[in-house]
Amino acid sequence: MQRMLEFVGIDPKRFQARWISGSEGQKFADTVTQLTEDIKALGPNRKLRDVK
Amino acid sequence: MSITEKIQAKAKELLDSGTVNYIIGWEKGTFWHQSTPVFVKKAADADKLIWDEFCINSLSTYLIRLDDELKVGLFVKGCDSKGIVRLIQDKQLKREQVVLIGIPCNGMRNAKGAVEKTEPANLPLEQKCIECVHPNPVIYDELIGEPVVIADKSDRFNDVLELEKLSPNEKYQYWAAQFEKCIRCYACRNTCPACNCKECYVDQYRVGWQNKAVDLAENQMFHVTRAMHVAGRCVECGECQRQCPMDIPIMQMNRKLIMEINELFGEYAAGVDLEAKPPLGQFKTDDPEEFM
Numbered sequence: 001m002q003r004m005l006e007f008v009g010i011d012p013k014r015f016q017a018r019w020i021s022g023s024e025g026q027k028f029a030d031t032v033t034q035l036t037e038d039i040k041a042l043g044p045n046r047k048l049r050d051v052k
Numbered sequence: 053m054s055i056t057e058k059i060q061a062k063a064k065e066l067l068d069s070g071t072v073n074y075i076i077g078w079e080k081g082t083f084w085h086q087s088t089p090v091f092v093k094k095a096a097d098a099d100k101l102i103w104d105e106f107c108i109n110s111l112s113t114y115l116i117r118l119d120d121e122l123k124v125g126l127f128v129k130g131c132d133s134k135g136i137v138r139l140i141q142d143k144q145l146k147r148e149q150v151v152l153i154g155i156p157c158n159g160m161r162n163a164k165g166a167v168e169k170t171e172p173a174n175l176p177l178e179q180k181c182i183e184c185v186h187p188n189p190v191i192y193d194e195l196i197g198e199p200v201v202i203a204d205k206s207d208r209f210n211d212v213l214e215l216e217k218l219s220p221n222e223k224y225q226y227w228a229a230q231f232e233k234c235i236r237c238y239a240c241r242n243t244c245p246a247c248n249c250k251e252c253y254v255d256q257y258r259v260g261w262q263n264k265a266v267d268l269a270e271n272q273m274f275h276v277t278r279a280m281h282v283a284g285r286c287v288e289c290g291e292c293q294r295q296c297p298m299d300i301p302i303m304q305m306n307r308k309l310i311m312e313i314n315e316l317f318g319e320y321a322a323g324v325d326l327e328a329k330p331p332l333g334q335f336k337t338d339d340p341e342e343f344m
Contacts, residue, residue: 004276007216007308009224047224048269 010047013038055103055155058196059127062153063098072125072151076114078107085163085175089114103127105172108160108180110291112136112245115145123149129157130186134287134323135245137191141326141333142285144248154192156200159184180290183208183303190324211301212308231271233298240292240302245323246282253277279305284313284332287323316340 002012016035020028053061063075079090079100087106091114092098111126112135118124128136133154139145159181161172185208187200215223238254241247254262254274262277263270279302286306293302313320317331317339 001280003312004280004305004309006220007212007223007305008227008272008276009220009222011220048272 010045011042013042014045055197056101059101059103059153059155060098062194062196063092063101063125064095066125066151067092067095067098071123073122075101075125075127076111077101077127078103078109078111080104081106083163084169085161085166101127103155105161105175106163108178108294110135110243110245110289112139112289113243113291115139115150116245116248117250118145118149120146120149123151125151125153127153127155128189128192129155130184130188130190131157131180131287131289131291133189133191134186135289137323137326138245138285138287139248141323141330142246142248147326152189152192152194154189154195156188156195156197157181157184158187158200178294180294180303183288183290185288185321186324191326209307209311211304212311215304227272227275228268230300231275232268234266234271234275234300235298236266236271236274237297239295239297241278243291243295244282245287245289246285247278253281275300275302275305279309282306283309284317284320284330285322286310 001017002015005015006012016031018031020031059077063077066072066075073093075092075098077090077092078087080086080102081088085106087102087104087108089109089111090100092100107129110132111128112132115124115126115136116139126132126136133152136145136150136152140147159177161175162178163175166175183205185202185205187202189195215226218226238252241252241254253259257264262274286309288303288306288310290303292306293300296302310322313331320328320331322330
């Protein structure tokens with residue numbers, strides 16, 4: 001999926017897939033926090049929005 | 053005996069003996085440069101069937117949701133036969149339900165822009181035939197005609213490689229211009245032998261995966277999702293792009309995914325070997341786990 005997004009010109013960092021078990025609450029929280037920070041650093045996504 | 057005569061004789065034989073309920077082949081269309089799919093149910097109608105340079109339509113798509121009770125005779129080119137393998141692998145069809153008469157194909161001609169009737173040999177080949185990897189049927193019960201020599205078509209990935217060289221913004225601009233054209237007629241999905249879901253995600257409008265609005269954002273969503281849904285299963289028949297009324301380079305996206313799958317999971321040609329499982333349809337302990 002990341003490779004496909006890159007091919008259509010969208011930053012692949014905006015898409016993450018992780019395998020986290022239901023018993024790994026801390027890992028889930030950490031992953032989402034990290035992802036949120038990464039995306040905030042990238043700024044708003046203008047490309048997949050409706051630009052009308 | 054010409055191939056057309058052989059087709060007609062074979063169709064009569066199958067219908068007379070009651071082996072099949074009906075035959076799907078091609079008949080001459082309204083124009084000299086058109087041959088359209090035809091369903092023949094009676095032996096007396098078998099004379100309609102023809103074979104010429106315009107039998108471009110892939111017939112495998114007509115077998116999606118075939119009644120379990122029915123048995124069908126089908127004429128297949130290389131691309132049609134890969135579609136059949138796709139449907140059998142996806143459990144949409146049982147092998148016993150089809151009698152396949154293979155016809156090696158020298159490529160179909162494109163008469164777009166031709167005004168006067170000319171010899172088909174003077175017309176350019178269809179794009180999907182230029183890029184065709186399997187001109188000979190990969191699965192059949194009987195073969196009519198001589199197998200065609202298979203040429204090396206590894207250059208069909210060139211336009212993907214060219215596009216990859218561009219910057220992210222240039223790539224985005226390129227695809228935005230393409231997706232902007234899309235009218236979301238879903239012809240690409242309807243003709244695709246890999247798009248055989250009973251209910252497509254785009255039709256589940258109450259769930260809301262895909263908004264019905266036809267604008268750039270939704271079109272992008274549709275095209276990326278469609279490509280991902282056929283990833284690893286696209287048989288490269290090229291029907292999606294040929295049927296696209298807006299000339300969107302759909303195969304360029306499909307080929308991008310084919311390239312990635314070859315790289316990640318090893319060389320795999322979808323729809324060729326009935327026994328080979330699709331790389332995304334099975335689990336191996338040595339699968340790449342980029343996201344783990």
